[in-house]
Amino acid sequence: MSSTVGLPIKCKAMVARAPKVPMVEEEITVMPPKAGEVRVKVIANALCHTDIYTLDGHDPEGLFPCILGHEAGCIVESIGEGVTSVKIGDHVIPCYTPQCCETSCVFCQSPKSNLCPAIRSTQGQGLMPDGTVRFKDSEGKDIFHFMGCSTMSEYTVIAEISCAKINPKADLKKACLFGCGISTGLGAVWNTCKVETNSTVAVFGIGAVGLAVIQGAQMAGASKIIAIDINKDKFEMAKKLGATDCVDPTSLDIPVQKHIAGIMTDWGVDYSFDCTGNVNVMRSALECAHRGWGVSCVIGVAASGHEISTRPFQLVTGRVWKGTAFGGFKSRTDVPKLVERMMNGNINIDHFITHNFDGVLGTNQAVEALHSGECLRAVVNY
Numbered sequence: 132m133s134s135t136v137g138l139p140i141k142c143k144a145m146v147a148r149a150p151k152v153p154m155v156e157e158e159i160t161v162m163p164p165k166a167g168e169v170r171v172k173v174i175a176n177a178l179c180h181t182d183i184y185t186l187d188g189h190d191p192e193g194l195f196p197c198i199l200g201h202e203a204g205c206i207v208e209s210i211g212e213g214v215t216s217v218k219i220g221d222h223v224i225p226c227y228t229p230q231c232c233e234t235s236c237v238f239c240q241s242p243k244s245n246l247c248p249a250i251r252s253t254q255g256q257g258l259m260p261d262g263t264v265r266f267k268d269s270e271g272k273d274i275f276h277f278m279g280c281s282t283m284s285e286y287t288v289i290a291e292i293s294c295a296k297i298n299p300k301a302d303l304k305k306a307c308l309f310g311c312g313i314s315t316g317l318g319a320v321w322n323t324c325k326v327e328t329n330s331t332v333a334v335f336g337i338g339a340v341g342l343a344v345i346q347g348a349q350m351a352g353a354s355k356i357i358a359i360d361i362n363k364d365k366f367e368m369a370k371k372l373g374a375t376d377c378v379d380p381t382s383l384d385i386p387v388q389k390h391i392a393g394i395m396t397d398w399g400v401d402y403s404f405d406c407t408g409n410v411n412v413m414r415s416a417l418e419c420a421h422r423g424w425g426v427s428c429v430i431g432v433a434a435s436g437h438e439i440s441t442r443p444f445q446l447v448t449g450r451v452w453k454g455t456a457f458g459g460f461k462s463r464t465d466v467p468k469l470v471e472r473m474m475n476g477n478i479n480i481d482h483f484i485t486h487n488f489d490g491v492l493g494t495n496q497a498v499e500a501l502h503s504g505e506c507l508r509a510v511v512n513y
């Protein structure tokens with residue numbers, strides 16, 4: 132591996148050329164890492180709904196051409212000047228919520244948030260922290276980065292502060308899932324809402340993220356876990372992971388929030404979670420939260436221009452509306468611990484991997500699988 136250090140690497144990547152246009156496999160050039168950067172070989176990348184959301188043109192920060200992907204397991208190929216926290220050969224998970232750990236960073240220093248802003252502005256512009264890109268297409272033209280990760284490529288360059296170094300014995304084809312969806316669902320329960328034993332919980336949208344919320348709530352000792360989805364096929368897995376009740380809103384003749392708060396419970400649930408990205412569902416989730424103290428957590432990512440609304444009375448009467456990014460986990464500190472818990476069997480994630488594909492081009496099969504509604508996580512092995 133050392134022979135490529137300091138040199139551009141030619142490799143295959145899935146390039147999103149325009150919104151709503153299928154990605155194409157292209158040979159690209161990945162430039163060497165600059166100061167404070169790390170170039171990694173991507174071993175496995177899982178598809179998250181947010182990649183599709185951006186590919187479908189719903190992301191206000193969406194830029195094209197770009198290389199999507201942000202849920203991966205990687206090996207360090209080379210490091211830029213001044214990088215000390217990782218070395219060549221280390222196993223890492225790229226994290227779109229970085230952690231600079233600077234004493235001057237009020238976010239990294241606070242236990243209240245994981246939203247380190249150190250590279251957020253350039254990251255949102257599809258650029259590396261110095262304002263330039265490390266990807267060139269076959270004509271030498273720039274290709275934008277995505278979420279500071281861009282793992283739909285055999286090699287990618289990320290910031291050192293976006294590298295979560297993990298146990299090299301961990302199976303990267305599984306550990307990659309802690310790069311986004313599973314961590315987000317578990318963390319929304321454990322960190323953002325701190326769900327207590329005997330709590331009642333409602334989870335809207337039973338994809339991988341929603342199922343991780345159910346798994347997290349079950350591990351937290353919730354007494355009632357209501358799984359809500361318009362796709363009944365998701366209910367069997369939800370019950371396996373701890374759901375006590377399953378509801379298909381389309382089979383009801385009253386609004387789902389009135390069914391949950393009024394029929395299934397007297398005054399609503401202690402905690403509700405939106406894992407759909409649909410702003411109407413976000414409203415239902417809030418309005419089924421318990422009068423006086425219910426907390427509703429937005430996890431889903433809404434399309435550009437979509438806004439949430441409800442009557443202020445819902446908040447006046449004690450409900451709290453909040454949200455979470457990456458489940459509130461501080462990436463470089465917490466992701467390695469999650470991976471250890473997977474390795475020692477404390478957190479089982481095998482049930483999330485419903486599809487496996489090989490080669491970068493397998494990414495398009497993963498997109499089809501996620502659209503089919505039968506997929507939780509499709510892992511593409513490079």
Ligand code: NAD
Binds near residue numbers: 337362
């Ligand atoms: P997914 O597509 O696998 O799952 C979404 C589920 O919602 C599906 O089962 C679908 O049937 C269900 N659904 C859709 N419309 C519904 C409705 N009206 N009522 C009930 N259920 C409905 O997606 P995922 O990968 O699990 O991600 C879920 C959401 O979380 C997405 O919006 C994604 O962008 C977002 N996300 C956010 C974060 C974060 O840090 N906040 C992290 C990861 C994913």
Ligand code: AHE
Binds near residue numbers: 180182228432
């Ligand atoms: N680009 C969108 C924001 C999308 C968004 O909310 N992303 C989540 C992670 S989704 C992972 O699958 C997130 O962490 N947001 C915090 C952040 O800083 O982006 C927009 O609306 O502009």
Ligand code: ZN
Binds near residue numbers: 179182201202311
């Ligand atoms: Zn994601």
